[in-house]
Amino acid sequence: MQVTVKIKRFNPEVDKRPHWEEYKLEARPTDRVLDVLHEIKWEQDGTLAFRRSCAHGICGSDAMMINGVNRLACKLLVKDLGDHIVIEPIRGLPVLKDMIVDMDPFFESYEEVLPYFINDDPPPAQERLQSPEDRALFDATTKCILCAACTTSCPIFWTNGRYIGPAAIVNAHRFIFDSRDQGAGQRLEVMNRMNGVWRCRTAYNCTEACPRDIPITQAIEQVKREIARTAV
C-alpha cells in the first residue's frame, strides 16, 4: 500500500526551527513504523535521525509521537495507522535532531528516586526468600524499559518540566513494594516532595502511552496511598 508520512524535522546545524516534510512510499500493512522510517532513511533521505536498536519493543530507544500518541515505532504496525502517518519527537524534552531528544533530564528524574535495591543486612548464603504473592505486588512495574513514552505524554510534565514524572514513580513503586527492600521510607519522601507524586492529576495519558502495558496510573495511586498510610 502507498503511505504518506509527515515527519517533523529539525537539524540544529541548518534549521532555526522545526519544519514538516512529507514522504511517499510503498509499505506492507504488517510493516512496523520503524520499518517505514528506515525505508525513508535508507532510500530517500539519509539525514533523517532517530534512535533505535532492538526493533521489538524491549530496548526503549524509539519512543516518538505517532499520529498524536506516544508509541514505540517498532511496536506499531502500518495497518493500525492507515495510509497517513504523522511522526514527531516526544514532547517536553529538548529536541536535538529530528526524533532525537535530550534524555538527560529524564534520567536525572529517574535517579532521584534511588532506583536501586536497598538492603543493608548481610545477604544469606543463598537467595533472599520472597513468596510468589509478594513478588506479584510489583511485577508490573519491573517491566519498565525507560523509553519515556509515559513521562513525555503527561500534560503536567509538559507545563512543569521539574515534575518527576510517571516513569520515575513507576521505578520508585518497583522498589517500594518489593518485600526485600528497605529503602521505601527514603523513596516515599522523594515522592512526597513538591514535584513528586502529588503533581499527578490522573490524566491517564501515561497508562495509555506505556508500550509495556504497565498500569501506571494505578501504580501512582498505590504510591500516594502508601505515603498516606505511612504518614511520612
Place this chain on the structure above:
Amino acid sequence: MKRAHKYDVIVVGAGGAGLMAARYASQNPNVSVAVITKLYPTRSHTGAAQGGVGAALGNVSEDHPEWHAFDTVKGGDYLTDQDVAEVFAREVVEAVYELEHMGLPFSRTPDGRIAQRKFGGHTREFGKSAVERACYAADRTGHMILQTLYQQSIKNKVTFFNEFHVLDLVMVDGACRGVVAYELATGELHTFHSKAVILATGGSGRMFGVTSNAHALTGDLMSIVWRHGLPIEDPEFFQFHPTGLYRIGVLLTEGARGEGGILRNANGERFMERYAPTIKDLAPRDMVSRAMYLEIREGRGAGPDKDYILLDLTHIDGDIIEERLPDITEFARIYLGVDPIKEPVPVQPTAHYAMGGVPTTLETNVISDGQNTIVPGLYAAGEVACVSLHGANRLGTNSLGDLIVFGRRAGMEAARYAQEVQFDYLPPDNQEPTREMLERTRGGSGKERVSHIRKDLQATMMDNASVFRTEETLTTQLRVLEELKERYKDVLVEDQGQQYNTELMEAVELGFLIDNAEMLVNAALNRTESRGAHSREDYKERDDENWLKHTMIYREGNGVRIDYKPVTLGKYEPKPRVY
C-alpha cells in the same frame, strides 16, 4: 567537553558483561573506571534475553554444577574448553545468588526460592532427562539483569559516556593503551587513555538477514581487534535459534518449549521425536534448527509457501502462558496477529549468537595466538569474547551466565592489573587512523547506498553461510564478499553534518559487518567437518582426529591466515552427540 580522558579501566559496552565488569572494577577504590557505550546502557541487547540464566541451584529438582558443566561440553560438541565449563558451572551459582542480592526480581517457587524451568540441552545425570536449571524472571530475564546491573551502576556512581561509538583501539608495542571514540552528539573524536580496556560489546548477528539481534549488533570490536592483526577464534560457529518469529526473526524463548511447547510440521507431526528421541523439542539449538530446515526442505513446512514451522503452545493452560511467557505472547500477537493461546505460531530459525569471538584466557585476558600469549591491557567478556565456554554450539541460558561470570572476572582482573602498572606513553597521533577511516567513508563516490550493500550481504549470508554450508556455497560467498568490499568503497553518506550523524555510523558499521562475514566464511570453508552449529553437507561427520581444535583466524594483507589452538579437554571424552 574535553576530548582527552584518562581512566585506569575503560569498559566498552554497557550490556550485562560490561556493567558487571564496571561494577567489579570500581569496587577497587584505587582504580578509576568509565563505561563507553554507543547506545544508552539500558538499550543494550542483554535486555532482549528472555528465558533464563542456567545455574545448578536445585530449587525445583536435584542438580549439580558437574551436570551443568557436562551439558555445556556436550552441547558445545566437545569444542568447549572443559576447564572453562567447570569454572563457569561453579561460579554461575554464586553469581545468580549475587544478582538476587542486588535485588533482581526472579520469579519464585511456592516456597519463595528462585524459580527454575527446563531448557534445551540441560539435563540431569549426564543426559538422562531434562532438568529445571534456568533461573527466570517471567520471559524477561535479560531485561531484569540489565535493569538490575544498571541500577547498581547508579548506586555505585559509575561514570558513563553514552552514545560514544568506539571506533579504534590504541595499540602500542602490542599492548592496549586506550580507545578512540566518536561522540554522536557532536561528531567529535575523543581519546580515552587507560591502563586496561575491557571489551564487552556483544555480537554480530546483523550480518544475517533474519536475526534476533538488535540493529546495534554489528560486530564492531571483533572487527577492530582483527584489523589490528589480532586473531578471532571460531567465527564459523554461529548459532541459529530455532524459534524466531516468521520472517522478522524476533526471538521467542526456548523457555516456551521448556514450559511444554511443541514444534510441529505442516502435518501436525512432532518431528523432533525423530531427531532427538529422549529430549525431543528440548534438544540443543543447532540440532533443532537443522531439523526444522530439513522438514522444510523435504516439503513438510507449514504455510502457503511451506517455509515455516509451527510452535504449538495451545495445549498449555492459558494462565500459565500469560504469567510465564507474557512478552513472547505479545510479540506473536502484535507482529504476526497470532494468539499463541489459541493457535500455533509460525517460526523459523533466526541468527542469534556468535559462539566465536575475541579469544581470551580463563582470566579474560585477550590473547594474540594459539599459545595463549597475553595482549597486555586488553580484556574481553560476553558475546564479543571467546573463552571458549560455548564451543561449537551454545546452550540456551548460558549466554546470560557467561555475562555475569566472565564480566565479573574481567572487572576484577582488569582492576588488579591497572593497579599494578603505570599509565604508559600514548602517541599524539592516535586518532589519525580513525579520522582517515571516517573521511574515506564520508567522502566516497556515493554510488552505493549503505542499505543496498547491507541487504545484499544479509541475503547472501543467509543463502550461503547460515545453517547448512557446502564448499560451493562458501566459495560463492567469498566471491560475493569481494564484490561487496569493492562496492563499499563507493558508499554513499548523504548526511555531511556533525551532530547525530547516524547515517555515517551505519556506513562504518557496515564495514565492520563485512569483516565479520569474511572471518566467518573463510573459517567455515576451511573447517571440513560438521560440528555443532557448523554443518557442512559435504563433510557431514564430526572429525575429532583432524578438527578437535579451535580456529584462530587473522587478517593478512587483503586475505586471511588461519591457525589453530588446542581444545582443553578434561574428564568428558568426546562421544557421538545423541539426545
